[in-house]
Amino acid sequence: MITYKSESEIALLKEGGKKLAEIVYKLASLVKPGMTGEKLNEVALVLIKKAGGEPSFLNYNNFPAAICVSVDNVVVHGVPSKTPFREGQIVSIDVGFFYKGLYTDMAVTVPVGRVSREDERLIKVTEKALDKAIASLAPGLPLNTIGRVIEEIAKNEGFSVVKDLVGHGVGYAVHEEPNVANYYRKQDDLILKPGLVLAIEPMLNSGSSQVIFTEDHAVVTKDGSKSAHFEKTVAIIKDGVLVLT
Secondary structure, X not given: OEOOOOHHHHHHHHXXXXXXXXXXXXXXXXXXXXXXXXXXXXXXXXXXXXXXXXXXXXXXXXXXXXXXXXXXXXEEOOOOOOOEOOOOOEEEEEEEEEEOOEEEEEEEEEEOOOOOHHHHHHHXXXXXXXXXXXXXXXXXXXXXXXXXXHHHHHHHHOOEEOOOOOEEEOOOOOOEEEEEOOOOOOOOOOEOOOOOEEEEOOEEEOOOOOEEXXXXXXXXXXXXXXXXXXXXXXXXXXXXXXXXX
């Protein structure tokens, strides 16, 4: 069932989303050679508690951590580990935040020190795809506007879109309907209306779009190529779109 949030709930989501964004950017600033995903998870637990919220990923579908830390060919759902980051890697940090009864979701991908020009481009294009998709939204447009914009940007830049994973509705639960594909699907013709809250999250690969679902939660690229992931929670409002995170 697709749900619509009230103006007061969107105001609360914006409050929680602002706190989440601060947490995500703080964690991203700590990424450097020698840092570990496990340490980022420890910091995240402290920051989330200090912000008055709870980690919505912890124990969700048996996930063992507060955040997802996905390195290089790990697309999403990487479990934070003790392995130190190395110069030249790229790291995605995905955080879910439960605040005053409502959920927001956000992710960024950052370089570890200096990275190759191609990896830098992958990160920038994925972020650009998210920002352009958000900027294209307005009440009355179909949901597949999001996938069309993301797919077009990815193709023009020579990257592939992961099709086995999607964005989603969010707010009352960690994941809600509708699914938000990052490529154009004719059937995604739901008309956007005020009150709809979405987690939009393009995942682009430098190689093939195919992925493998591993037994330890993580989703990895089938060909071992690198993947970048950006995500923001947004609300459709009367005069456009409001970025909550």
